[in-house]
Amino acid sequence: GEDVEQSLFLSVREGDSSVINCTYTDSSSTYLYWYKQEPGAGLQLLTYIFSNMDMKQDQRLTVLLNKKDKHLSLRIADTQTGDSAIYFCAETSPYSSASKIIFGSGTRLSIRP
């Protein structure tokens, strides 16, 4: 079945780059997403990538997709304290009912001074 896995925690020094990794099992995945959840709030879509792309860049965010290894990563350049949050990887497939989005368990990013 569909599964999305992420490590639970990441600690990064302010100003360094953060790299959050995700693996997924559904080879028919078409869209892969990164969501950000700040404390007490819902999830906010950060970026997404279509499965025929290898990379997508949006300001400080870079998404890399290795479709062969079913591996997705999110790189945040020049990490700031405001980047502290939980980051969810998610995927959807045209074969899942009504294009359901499957979420990973989330990676909690903490920033140290």
Add this chain to the structure above:
Amino acid sequence: NAGVTQTPKFQVLKTGQSMTLQCAQDMNHEYMSWYRQDPGMGLRLIHYSVGAGITDQGEVPNGYNVSRSTTEDFPLRLLSAAPSQTSVYFCASRRGTGGGQPQHFGDGTRLSIL
């Protein structure tokens, strides 16, 4: 533009009580869904709807009912609350089922069952 609005934000129930979590969106989105978020488990889909009058089950539907009488509203009902339903519940909507459509989330309802 309110987006997705969930009420209440917090609720404490006793085992066996019933309640309805409200969700409303003002973006005329066709697709709405309910998730529960538990520590270390990400978001799990409870029920979803692809339009008014149409609902279907997600991964963890047991103990929950939904209805979709209007495009705007998608309430989630707990008929007889159990401690295992203690969780944070998120409602979400998106314009259609196409993968490139972003999903908009409410701020969540934190529910505790004693």
